[in-house]
Amino acid sequence: MSVVDFVIACNAEYEGVVKAKDPLVLHHEFWRFVVRSFISQNTRNGKGKKPQHRRYRLAPIRFGSLPMILTKDSEDVNFPILIATGTLMDVDHRRVVAKRIILTGHLFKLHKRFDL
Numbered sequence: 001m002s003v004v005d006f007v008i009a010c011n012a013e014y015e016g017v018v019k020a021k022d023p024l025v026l027h028h029e030f031w032r033f034v035v036r037s038f039i040s041q042n043t044r045n046g047k048g049k050k051p052q053h054r055r056y057r058l059a060p061i062r063f064g065s066l067p068m069i070l071t072k073d074s075e076d077v078n079f080p081i082l083i084a085t086g087t088l089m090d091v092d093h094r095r096v097v098a099k100r101i102i103l104t105g106h107l108f109k110l111h112k113r114f115d116l
Helices: none
Strands: 004-010 023-029 031-035 054-059 065-074 083-086
Touching: 004 065
Parallel strands: none
Antiparallel strands: 004 054, 004 083, 023 031, 023 065, 065 083
């Protein structure tokens, strides 16, 4: 098992919004996973930014550029909604996904030498 990255392209016919932790169904070869992961942007140096165009999942290791599709469950169980299509990225344990956050708040513990 490893973190498997997928490069995805959104379907032009789907006009809804896909939020970061929405449950989507990933169809990859004969595997089917329910994915609740975040989407990040693919960069040249291997460090992903948070906002868009890359989805990852802990899954069995695969090699090669294999196709995949992302669907979303609808009211009719037999006809899921196609969200995106894409391919598998190479498996790289050194890939970093960075999430930019802004920390704000108040100090919760005061000491003479340092603050927490």
